[in-house]
Amino acid sequence: MVKAKHHVEAVKKCPSGIRGLDEITKGGLPKGRSTLICGSPGTGKTLFAMEFLMRGALDYGEPGVFMTFEETPEDLAQNFITLGFDMPDMVSRGLIATDHVYIARNEVEETGAYDLEGLFIRLGSAIDSVGAKRVVLDTIEALFSGLSNAAILRAELRRLFHWLKDHGMTAIVTGERGDKTLTRYGLEEYVADCVIFLDLRVEEQITTRRLRIVKYRGSSHGSDEYPFLIDDRGVSILPISSLGLDYPVSTERISTGVPKLDAMLDGKGFYRGSTILVSGTAGTGKTSLSATFADAACQRGERCLYFAFEESPRQIIRNMGSIGIDLGRWVKKGLLKFHAARPSLYGLEMHLVTFHKAIEEFNPRVFIVDPISNLIAAGTASAVKSILTRLIDYLKMKEISTFLTDLTHFGGSLERTSEEISSLIDTWLLLRDIELKGERNRGLYILKSRGMAHSNQIQEFLLTNQGIDLIDIYTGSGEALTGSARAVQDAEEKASEQARRHEADRRLREQERKRKALEAKIAALRAEFEAESEELNLMAEEERKRQVLLAEDRSKMAHLRKGEPSAVRRSARKRRGKGE
Amino acid sequence: MKAVSTGKGKKAKADSTKEVWNLRLYVAGQTPKSITAFANLKKICEAHLAGKYRIEVIDLLKNPQLAKGDQIIAIPTLVRKLPEPLKKIIGDLANTERVLVGLDIRPVSG
Numbered sequence: 001m002v003k004a005k006h007h008v009e010a011v012k013k014c015p016s017g018i019r020g021l022d023e024i025t026k027g028g029l030p031k032g033r034s035t036l037i038c039g040s041p042g043t044g045k046t047l048f049a050m051e052f053l054m055r056g057a058l059d060y061g062e063p064g065v066f067m068t069f070e071e072t073p074e075d076l077a078q079n080f081i082t083l084g085f086d087m088p089d090m091v092s093r094g095l096i097a098t099d100h101v102y103i104a105r106n107e108v109e110e111t112g113a114y115d116l117e118g119l120f121i122r123l124g125s126a127i128d129s130v131g132a133k134r135v136v137l138d139t140i141e142a143l144f145s146g147l148s149n150a151a152i153l154r155a156e157l158r159r160l161f162h163w164l165k166d167h168g169m170t171a172i173v174t175g176e177r178g179d180k181t182l183t184r185y186g187l188e189e190y191v192a193d194c195v196i197f198l199d200l201r202v203e204e205q206i207t208t209r210r211l212r213i214v215k216y217r218g219s220s221h222g223s224d225e226y227p228f229l230i231d232d233r234g235v236s237i238l239p240i241s242s243l244g245l246d247y248p249v250s251t252e253r254i255s256t257g258v259p260k261l262d263a264m265l266d267g268k269g270f271y272r273g274s275t276i277l278v279s280g281t282a283g284t285g286k287t288s289l290s291a292t293f294a295d296a297a298c299q300r301g302e303r304c305l306y307f308a309f310e311e312s313p314r315q316i317i318r319n320m321g322s323i324g325i326d327l328g329r330w331v332k333k334g335l336l337k338f339h340a341a342r343p344s345l346y347g348l349e350m351h352l353v354t355f356h357k358a359i360e361e362f363n364p365r366v367f368i369v370d371p372i373s374n375l376i377a378a379g380t381a382s383a384v385k386s387i388l389t390r391l392i393d394y395l396k397m398k399e400i401s402t403f404l405t406d407l408t409h410f411g412g413s414l415e416r417t418s419e420e421i422s423s424l425i426d427t428w429l430l431l432r433d434i435e436l437k438g439e440r441n442r443g444l445y446i447l448k449s450r451g452m453a454h455s456n457q458i459q460e461f462l463l464t465n466q467g468i469d470l471i472d473i474y475t476g477s478g479e480a481l482t483g484s485a486r487a488v489q490d491a492e493e494k495a496s497e498q499a500r501r502h503e504a505d506r507r508l509r510e511q512e513r514k515r516k517a518l519e520a521k522i523a524a525l526r527a528e529f530e531a532e533s534e535e536l537n538l539m540a541e542e543e544r545k546r547q548v549l550l551a552e553d554r555s556k557m558a559h560l561r562k563g564e565p566s567a568v569r570r571s572a573r574k575r576r577g578k579g580e
Numbered sequence: 581m582k583a584v585s586t587g588k589g590k591k592a593k594a595d596s597t598k599e600v601w602n603l604r605l606y607v608a609g610q611t612p613k614s615i616t617a618f619a620n621l622k623k624i625c626e627a628h629l630a631g632k633y634r635i636e637v638i639d640l641l642k643n644p645q646l647a648k649g650d651q652i653i654a655i656p657t658l659v660r661k662l663p664e665p666l667k668k669i670i671g672d673l674a675n676t677e678r679v680l681v682g683l684d685i686r687p688v689s690g
Binding site for chain 2: 125
């Protein structure tokens, strides 16, 4: 009767409280049913079950029973503490009941028919003691090694799962992985509602835990393998595509920290909350660009979180000092926070959780990862992509501007490594070497920038002691020149310009000189003319004087001779007229 | 008593005659298996431990908390509390030979 009722109803879900699991299972584990969690030793089955129980008791008001077949209650309490749960306290508060079922084969003799009513009674009594809604059996397979009559055991297990269902218990049963089957003793035969498989794989010396829902009767569920991790806050599963594309968008623009780069980006810079990728080979200035962006953010008074996977924070601060960026003051002010770790230190999913944790704690407006490509060392390309997708969705949801750098390899296509994440990127800057005439210079251009009319020009990227500067590349005579070639070209142009100017000056001076010479000549002629006039005047005066003297002489002579007085009068008249 | 019984096996036989056998039978209600088990136990004890045994029947339906103490999972379970060490036999005790081996009793007739 009860069973019939269960079949008619749609599957109800019981929230597990495990981060991510409820998203994958679209609501939780099947309520009132049993779920099998299987996996190799050390995959985290017990911790999974524990968290389910503890979250139920703490967050959902559903007390639970933990029946352990392997560990003593003392060991169990110890394990709970690693997840941050104080089990003895919860037991004393009546939220959790534990029972350790211990079977030693050498102490037990079997003769004749029996059943496992004792186990049922113990379970029932534990459930009643706390009013449990959740049950964990970890791991019930131990019965198979403790008791030899498999036929009875199997029948009793079947009965047990029916019993749990009839009592409305949401149960987790753990099981060791078998050679060819999901569990060594075929528990999956009895638990038909939901089976979760845990896996632990080591790839290039880095361990990644993964989870897969093998089946979930009567419900759709995510069917991928999801990475998960266990830390001091419990189990976290990272459902790769759990976030949608419905995040808020901003039209606010923020400066890149380089005025000329802002100018290239429509004159305003990046969109707030957008994702920016800077690709480039080694030494093209990715970190400098990141630091400049961080500096600009801090100048606006925004918090900036900087994940460094290549250099230590101190080294970055020192190096950026050499291009005139003082990051140290922002760290002191608490606006800038560095997180430095070797990418190979943990597995990929651990990195993601570190990101999440740091973001939640610091609440930044700008988030920088330098470089993101180093994470590839911590996982496969597809895993990195899924992690990044998840991360970027998360950041967009929080409207945090994200600045990622990407180290591309020499020889390879610059766009290659980033192809995988290209679709996630809003603004993609490329820093590249331009090798010309025996030297290597840096060039910057914008590969894409969504939602703005950006420049298509390659700019020469200069690191000066005043920070980053962008210079137009020389494109005068139909070729692009950078660095000293550009300088040489500039100098040549300057020289010829100067020569032309000199020539003009010279001509002007010549003309001036000619003018001056002409003027001098004129002056000389005038002087000559004046000198002649003077001379003529003098001569005329002398002539007059001479005439006067002559006349006087004549009159004297006439006087003396007393003759020809008319002649004297004539000459006297003549002198008088001339004198007036 | 402890010194006598631990690890001496068959040699302790002479002493064991003076011992009181303290046996506990766990059942869950009056099921056919429980009734059979009790009947079988009574028969064996009368035959081999006459006058020096004590049987305590515990019904877990009435005292479920007692199941934890003796680590009872199967029903019926016979526990030899004394003499030590603790021995457990599960099942309806249908096979007398195995019960004797399990309880470490040498058949009188043997």
